Amino acid sequence: MSNEDAKHTALEEAKRAVEEAEALTGGSAVAVHATTGPRRSPLVTLAWVAPGTIWLLLFLIAPLVMIVLVSLWQKTPVGFDPFVFTTEGYTKLFQTPVYLDTLKDTIIRALLVTALCILIGYPIAYFLARGVSSIRYQIALFVFVLAPFWVAYVVRIVAWLPVLGRQGVINYFLVEVIGVRAEPIDALLYSNFAIILALVQLYVLFMVTPIFFQLATLDNAAIEAARDLGATPAKVFREVVLPLSLPGVLIGCIFVFVLVMGEFATVRLIGGGTIQSVGTLVYDYYKLPDLPTAAAGATILVAVMTIGVAVLLRFSKIREVV
CATH class of the missing domain: 1.10.3720.10 (MetI-like)
Structure with a gap:
């Protein structure tokens, strides 16, 4: 068998393999690409994560930080001073x-x-x-x-x-x-x-x-x-x-x-x-x-x-x- 015949045979086998793959994945090579999936952009990942992160920061972390800050305020005879920090409350x-x-x-x-x-x-x-x-x-x-x-x-x-x-x-x-x-x-x-x-x-x-x-x-x-x-x-x-x-x-x-x-x-x-x-x-x-x-x-x-x-x-x- 000549080199040309060998190349032709290999090409035919490759075509048959592609056709079988397309048949198994719904008739389109796009399905193979969809199976593995494209590489997700960092911006897309950030867009998915951002809402939950913002929600946690606003309604969990921020209130906790505020409570800790208030606990360190200085109590005065008429209320409290938010610009002077002390641990008197804990003491x-x-x-x-x-x-x-x-x-x-x-x-x-x-x-x-x-x-x-x-x-x-x-x-x-x-x-x-x-x-x-x-x-x-x-x-x-x-x-x-x-x-x-x-x-x-x-x-x-x-x-x-x-x-x-x-x-x-x-x-x-x-x-x-x-x-x-x-x-x-x-x-x-x-x-x-x-x-x-x-x-x-x-x-x-x-x-x-x-x-x-x-x-x-x-x-x-x-x-x-x-x-x-x-x-x-x-x-x-x-x-x-x-x-x-x-x-x-x-x-x-x-x-x-x-x-x-x-x-x-x-x-x-x-x-x-x-x-x-x-x-x-x-x-x-x-x-x-x-x-x-x-x-x-x-x-x-x-x-x-x-x-x-x-x-x-x-x-x-x-x-x-x-």
């Missing part, structure tokens, strides 16, 4: 035993509510995701779980007053219906018990939702493989389901912990003014008005939240299961 708080005790109680309350939300929310999420096979029933039950959130936040808080009050439903049942008590239980309302109960009811859905979606997307092949190897249902849950659902649990913990740490309305209404949180103390300083001290309290609260979230991310070993 005042850390030298006040009431604030330190309230900060400790707020952290303990947030941890306790988070733990209770896990204990209550995980079984609910597991039942919705793994116990209900029909998508229609899953949606119906999930909507039922969401039903309380159709009511205004403050209304859901106030709704506990006629339930836990001295003349409320529970005391009426204990005293009048079954007669196990001669007098109503005063500790049901305006107590830490009432606050924790209300907070769990308010925020348990923030635990249920991420766990539900994490469980609903589990790979059934891993579960079936564990069963085929003779693992008991308890071991399948402990060794397969629970580790794979930890990302959802972690997200739920972050949601609940942060929200409870910043609680104000529930503590004020259900606590009756006798129980404080960092949020209520910040509000009290704001009303004095003592803006630098109030801002210092808010800054410390944000710092504690950040540390708590960092600890969760550090010790949860989330990267091993994602």
Whole structure:
């Protein structure tokens, strides 16, 4: 075979290869180019990133920076001086035993509510995701779980007053219906018990939702493989389901912990003014008005939240299961 014949044969084979590629990609070489995609211009990337970045700067970073700046302002007899910076607000708080005790109680309350939300929310999420096979029933039950959130936040808080009050439903049942008590239980309302109960009811859905979606997307092949190897249902849950659902649990913990740490309305209404949180103390300083001290309290609260979230991310070993 001559060189010309060899070139002709190679050219024909190349044409056939191009035709086959075009047939596989929809009849046009443009599809091949679309598969790999053109190199994106830096300006295009900046245009996509800019709106979210501007939003974060305006509505997250800027308010936080402003709070920190206000916390450093000098308090004066008639107000405050924004051009003189001092740490008196922080010193005042850390030298006040009431604030330190309230900060400790707020952290303990947030941890306790988070733990209770896990204990209550995980079984609910597991039942919705793994116990209900029909998508229609899953949606119906999930909507039922969401039903309380159709009511205004403050209304859901106030709704506990006629339930836990001295003349409320529970005391009426204990005293009048079954007669196990001669007098109503005063500790049901305006107590830490009432606050924790209300907070769990308010925020348990923030635990249920991420766990539900994490469980609903589990790979059934891993579960079936564990069963085929003779693992008991308890071991399948402990060794397969629970580790794979930890990302959802972690997200739920972050949601609940942060929200409870910043609680104000529930503590004020259900606590009756006798129980404080960092949020209520910040509000009290704001009303004095003592803006630098109030801002210092808010800054410390944000710092504690950040540390708590960092600890969760550090010790949860989330990267091993994602």
